[in-house]
Amino acid sequence: MDGQPGHIDQIKQINAGAVYRLIDQCGPISRIELSKRAQLAPASITKIVRELLEAHLVQETEYQEVGSRGRPAVGLILDTAAWHFLCARIGRGSITLTLRDLSTNVVAEDTVDLPAQSELPFLQRVIYEIDQFFNRHQQKLERLTAIAITMPGIIHSSSGVVHRMPFYADVRDVPLGPALSEHTGLPVFLQHDVCAWTMAESLFGASKDSQNVIQIVIDHNVGAGVITDGHLLNTRRHSVVEIGHTQVDPYGKLCYCGNHGCLETVAGLDNILTLAQQRLPLSPQSLLHHQPLTVENLCAAANMGDRLARDIINGVGYNVGRIVAIMVNLFNPDKILIGSPLNQSCDILHPTIQTCIQQQSLHDYSKDLVVESTHFHNHGTMPAAALVKDALYNGALLVQLLQG
Numbered sequence: 001m002d003g004q005p006g007h008i009d010q011i012k013q014i015n016a017g018a019v020y021r022l023i024d025q026c027g028p029i030s031r032i033e034l035s036k037r038a039q040l041a042p043a044s045i046t047k048i049v050r051e052l053l054e055a056h057l058v059q060e061t062e063y064q065e066v067g068s069r070g071r072p073a074v075g076l077i078l079d080t081a082a083w084h085f086l087c088a089r090i091g092r093g094s095i096t097l098t099l100r101d102l103s104t105n106v107v108a109e110d111t112v113d114l115p116a117q118s119e120l121p122f123l124q125r126v127i128y129e130i131d132q133f134f135n136r137h138q139q140k141l142e143r144l145t146a147i148a149i150t151m152p153g154i155i156h157s158s159s160g161v162v163h164r165m166p167f168y169a170d171v172r173d174v175p176l177g178p179a180l181s182e183h184t185g186l187p188v189f190l191q192h193d194v195c196a197w198t199m200a201e202s203l204f205g206a207s208k209d210s211q212n213v214i215q216i217v218i219d220h221n222v223g224a225g226v227i228t229d230g231h232l233l234n235t236r237r238h239s240v241v242e243i244g245h246t247q248v249d250p251y252g253k254l255c256y257c258g259n260h261g262c263l264e265t266v267a268g269l270d271n272i273l274t275l276a277q278q279r280l281p282l283s284p285q286s287l288l289h290h291q292p293l294t295v296e297n298l299c300a301a302a303n304m305g306d307r308l309a310r311d312i313i314n315g316v317g318y319n320v321g322r323i324v325a326i327m328v329n330l331f332n333p334d335k336i337l338i339g340s341p342l343n344q345s346c347d348i349l350h351p352t353i354q355t356c357i358q359q360q361s362l363h364d365y366s367k368d369l370v371v372e373s374t375h376f377h378n379h380g381t382m383p384a385a386a387l388v389k390d391a392l393y394n395g396a397l398l399v400q401l402l403q404g
């Protein structure tokens with residue numbers, strides 16, 4: 001009977017995760033209601049709930065059921081304060097560390113420098129900063145469940161290896177996940193920041209009620225995350241959809257990936273600021289003269305009707321829109337989310353993208369499609385928090401906590 005115990009463990013894990021998720025999302029909820037919604041026998045619910053109670057992952061509470069005037073019922077809610085987890089985001093030159101409880105509330109947060117150049121290797125520096133964070137906040141620490149880290153780059157999330165990162169040129173196949181796990185004794189979750197952000201929007205943000213979502217990130221890098229049937233699309237090793245390296249101009253600039261005229265070379269923030277700089281002498285009336293050329297100033301000028309600034313943002317919209325229109329035909333989503341500092345000019349950017357989609361993809365797929373801004377921004381650690389939530393909901397982390 002090869003493999004059978006594994007199979008049973010897997011069912012146990014999935015059921016425990018599903019029950020935990022229902023308590024989190026619908027609590028206070030009675031055992032009877034849990035049994036109905038999870039489609040599990042009352043005896044199974046009793047057993048799973050008992051284990052969750054013993055591990056202090058859920059607690060009982062009295063509540064008045066809707067429409068009932070009788071005695072209060074006993075329902076279950078999460079017990080979140082007794083458990084903490086660490087979230088981290090590595091950006092360009094800094095690392096943000098956030099200690100959260102299981103409700104994702106912030107207990108402590110610091111952002112510290114993590115320069116591109118250093119005498120110490122990247123791995124050692126990250127571990128050092130995490131140790132320092134724990135030392136600084138020792139007084140507030142409860143039982144730790146996990147560490148989750150998000151970052152840009154080429155990341156193999158299941159093995160925890162960071163192959164390459166933009167900005168940190170010395171990063172080459174760094175085993176960050178396994179090394180950190182060995183150092184702390186905790187499970188470590190690693191994910192590309194676009195994917196984790198897509199999960200965060202789906203769990204707590206703008207795509208909470210959608211099962212099929214395309215999330216486009218336009219920042220220094222350009223990428224996408226796709227949710228199909230409620231799950232993050234995973235292709236072999238990677239789940240980030242590399243739209244940034246789709247060719248939009250065969251005669252365009254050389255991209256760091258080795259190809260020419262990638263979407264990122266025309267829509268990435270650094271590149272649009274360079275383009276604005278080049279076109280500025282041809283627009284003597286532009287509001288962009290005599291002020292630092294930043295994304296904030298570009299958007300502010302566009303919102304005030306500045307022609308050059310509007311042109312630049314519309315250009316991003318057309319180029320991104322063309323690729324999104326192809327993705328709409330492939331995935332037939334309910335919603336397109338745009339995560340970008342350019343959302344400061346969303347009244348210009350979003351309609352341009354929407355028009356491209358309507359003109360360039362199937363009418364049936366695009367007619368009810370909405371384009372909107374993400375709820376979170378490309379900083380902060382809610383994406384990392386989403387990795388931990390996801391691992392609790394699918395049962396993988398939950399079972400580890402139940403086993404102590």
Ligand SMILES: [Zn+2]
Binds near residue numbers: 245257258
């Ligand atoms: Zn490229």
